[in-house]
Amino acid sequence: MALAASNLAQETAALLQALGVPRERTTGGSLAVHTPITGEVIAQVHGTSAAEADAKIGQAQDAFIAWRHVPPPRRGELVRLIGEELRAAKGDLGRLVSLETGKILSEGRGEVQEMIDICDFAVGQSRQLYGLAIATERRDHRMMETWHPLGVCGVISAFNFPVAVWSWNAALALVCGDPVVWKPSEKTPLTALATLAIVGRALARFGDDAPAGLCAALIGGPALGEALVDDDRVKVVSATGSTRMGRAVGPRLAKRFARAILELGGNNAAIVTRSADQDLALRAIAFAAIGTAGQRCTTLRRVFLHDSIYAPFLERLKRVYRTIAIGDPLAAGTLLGPLIDARAYETMQRALQAAREAGGTVHGGERWDGLGLPQAYYVRPALVEMPAQTGPMLQETFAPILYVTRYSDLPEAIGLQNAVGAGLSSSIFTLDLREAELFLSAAGSDCGIANVNIGPSGAEIGGAFGGEKETGGGREAGSDAWKAYMRRATNTVNYGTALPLAQGVEFTVEG
Numbered sequence: 001m002a003l004a005a006s007n008l009a010q011e012t013a014a015l016l017q018a019l020g021v022p023r024e025r026t027t028g029g030s031l032a033v034h035t036p037i038t039g040e041v042i043a044q045v046h047g048t049s050a051a052e053a054d055a056k057i058g059q060a061q062d063a064f065i066a067w068r069h070v071p072p073p074r075r076g077e078l079v080r081l082i083g084e085e086l087r088a089a090k091g092d093l094g095r096l097v098s099l100e101t102g103k104i105l106s107e108g109r110g111e112v113q114e115m116i117d118i119c120d121f122a123v124g125q126s127r128q129l130y131g132l133a134i135a136t137e138r139r140d141h142r143m144m145e146t147w148h149p150l151g152v153c154g155v156i157s158a159f160n161f162p163v164a165v166w167s168w169n170a171a172l173a174l175v176c177g178d179p180v181v182w183k184p185s186e187k188t189p190l191t192a193l194a195t196l197a198i199v200g201r202a203l204a205r206f207g208d209d210a211p212a213g214l215c216a217a218l219i220g221g222p223a224l225g226e227a228l229v230d231d232d233r234v235k236v237v238s239a240t241g242s243t244r245m246g247r248a249v250g251p252r253l254a255k256r257f258a259r260a261i262l263e264l265g266g267n268n269a270a271i272v273t274r275s276a277d278q279d280l281a282l283r284a285i286a287f288a289a290i291g292t293a294g295q296r297c298t299t300l301r302r303v304f305l306h307d308s309i310y311a312p313f314l315e316r317l318k319r320v321y322r323t324i325a326i327g328d329p330l331a332a333g334t335l336l337g338p339l340i341d342a343r344a345y346e347t348m349q350r351a352l353q354a355a356r357e358a359g360g361t362v363h364g365g366e367r368w369d370g371l372g373l374p375q376a377y378y379v380r381p382a383l384v385e386m387p388a389q390t391g392p393m394l395q396e397t398f399a400p401i402l403y404v405t406r407y408s409d410l411p412e413a414i415g416l417q418n419a420v421g422a423g424l425s426s427s428i429f430t431l432d433l434r435e436a437e438l439f440l441s442a443a444g445s446d447c448g449i450a451n452v453n454i455g456p457s458g459a460e461i462g463g464a465f466g467g468e469k470e471t472g473g474g475r476e477a478g479s480d481a482w483k484a485y486m487r488r489a490t491n492t493v494n495y496g497t498a499l500p501l502a503q504g505v506e507f508t509v510e511g
Contacts (some may be wrong), residue, residue, distance in 0.1 A: 008035050008099060012042040015096045016190065018091055020197035026190065031220065031479045034189055036102030036338040039375025046190050047220035048275065059213025060152045060179040061233045068177045070218065075175045076126025078210060081202035082171070083119030084347040089198050093163070094486060095330075100188045101162060102338040103292055104329040115167035115195075118461045118477060122171035125482055129176065140496025147440040149177025149258070151235030156249075157275060158240045158270040159340055160295045160398075162188035163195050163467050168465065168476040169238045169261070171214065182223045183215045186339060192217050219434065227248075232256055236485060238263070239282035240297075243396075243421065250472070253442045261484050262472025263465070266424030266446075267396045268456040269302040271419040271439070273410065274309055276429035278316070280453060284429070285402075286320050288455030290381045293339050294400030298449070298457035298486035300426045302393060303404045304413045314385070317404070318363055319384045326368050329401075331500040338378045339399060344378040348399035352382055352394040355403070360384045360389030389416050396422060409442075410435055418446045424467030425456035448475070 012035070015246040018027055026033075029046035048056070065073070080379035086093070096108035103111070131145040153173040157165040162184060164247040170180045196217050203210050210215045228234050238261040247263040253260040270288070272281050288300035305313055329337030338343050345367065352365045359446060365382030379401035381491050386393055407413040417426055426447040428439040436452045438444055448467035449459060461464050464479035466472070475481045 002075055008038060008040065009042040012096070012099055012190065015092050015099070016043075016194060018092050019096070019194040019200065021190075021193045023084070025193055028374065028421045029191065029503060031186060033100065033187075034341070034377060035099050036340050037099065038333050038373050039377070041379065042099065045193070045219060048218045048224060050223070052198050053218045053224055055153065056216040056232050057181055057233050059227070060181050060216060063179040063211040064149065064151055064212040067179060067214060070209050070220045072126045072129055072175055072177070074209060075177060076123045076377075078202060078206045079119050079126070079171050079174055082199055083116050083123070083204050085198045086116050086119065089194075090192060090246055093188065093198070094196055096194055097191055098329055098337075100190050101159060102329050102340060104334050104337055104436060106210050107253055107292060111161060111164045115459060119173045121461055121478060122175045123463045125172065126175040127340065129482065129486070130212070131488075136226045136492065137502065138494075138500045140494065140498070141500075142493045142495065144491050144492060144493075147176075147362045149484070149485045151178060152233055152487055153178040153180050153485060154231075154234040154237040155182045156225045156228065156237065156239040157182070157184050157326060158242065159185040159187040159291065161240075162191040162295070165240050165476070166195065166237075166264070166299055168461065172477075172482045173485045175215070176482055178236070178485050179214045180217075181228060182218070182322060183228055184217060185221070186219075186221050189219045192219070193375045198289070218372065229253060230256070232258075235259060237260065237477065238474065240264075243472075246470075246472050259473035259484065260472075261388040261466075261476060263297065263467075263474050263476060264470060265299045265396045265422045266299070266456075266467060266471055267301050267394070267420045267422040268298055269396060270300055270426070270455065271304045271383075271407070271410070271417060271428045271430075271433065272306065272309065272313060272414045273358065273428065273430040273435055274306045275435070276309070277430040277431060277453065278309065278313055279446045281429040282313070284427075284453075284455040285317065286324070288427075289381070289402040290321075290324055290400050291457065293337055293379075295340060295344070296379070298459065299398075300427075300456055301396065302389070302417070303402060304407045304416060305404060307406050317383055317402075321364050321381050324381060324484055326380065336378075336381060336400065338376050339375075344375055344399060345379065347397060348379065348382070348401060349387060351397040351399070351401060352384070354392040355384045355386065355401075358393075359387045360391070389419065394420055407416050413438065421470035422467065423469035423501075424432040424471040425459075426452070427456045427473075429453055447471075
């Protein structure tokens, strides 16, 4: 059945109403929201003015003064209620994610599940904001570290995960005692408004312990993100986007000594060894390279195949790429939906042309017009045989392009994997213990995420998410990522009557 833009606009309006977003917020505004599914406008959102942004940051600072006094487990109760509200809204919010980003439905719902998962994690974390008891050299003294709320947390998120990245930061920031001011992508403001409506219901249930201004959003263009980055009241900023964006944001935060959590580009690779379970590797590579139309920061973009398996495995990959189900992301059975917009398509085509000029052989990559939607940008996924790692293979292109080349020696392959600017995620497919352990060792992958027999995408929230080098070095979600939202204090208590000095220093005065 042909897709009708008016139907999608009507469905979007109905979903927003069901999720609690007032109609006046998404009609008659100056910010046009397009669905990548058809390319048509589905809402006209009212943006946040500079004065309104300043006021919201001020409200958040006032909220911090009160919220830092609320005990962490009580703060965790708010996050538990947010998780409950997300569970109730999962179907509607997940579908809205798909409408606004073009993700297939299972991925849209999966993103909301990720929000629920991080809420569960953060609730437990609210009772585990542990410091240390530290051995002291001085008699009748105790030394320890304690962790305190840091201040207003700014979150700048990208279109590809329009709500999950906010939740990674917000769930932890809230239990750590920090209010959150969010600048979502101007391409995906609807899911942000819906998320804050859901949070509003949790806040109403939570009661008077939650101050006004605890969670806010700045809707609009880059100038609002710049306001977050430059405002002295914002003590930590999590920024997700390109390495180019990170190079602009990082120095500005450093200039005012604010804390940065940068999650930037990822030119992720997989190594398939001669011992690999090839059936498993094929499935993992297909999802990691094609899922989300290649628009994940963890998308697989480079594959190194061992000489001994190169030809047969490549043929199997070609078959997958020829037969992948492209189409309406809201329809059952679709695995590849549209790119976000025309700019993404044009960037993809430039990269493929550069690959050809570098001696590559391109399979696929052309525009797909099976739905007859001239304003939408569906493509066939591109599989590119490269004679060597060169040209566009060294750069991240946010599209379903997978570069393939061969290797003969594992240290050589690891060196090739590491020979790019980004250092987000990586994987190896092998049944050889020594190969796996070398890949995970200090001499192996230089990425923040290194996997064995699983692709580089689809991380769980229990682990710290982030990467090295041009990926920015920030960590979000699990492990001890919570520490980025707090300040550490080292405390020494003298409960005796003497005043011994450290390192044996003597300093005697008469009084």
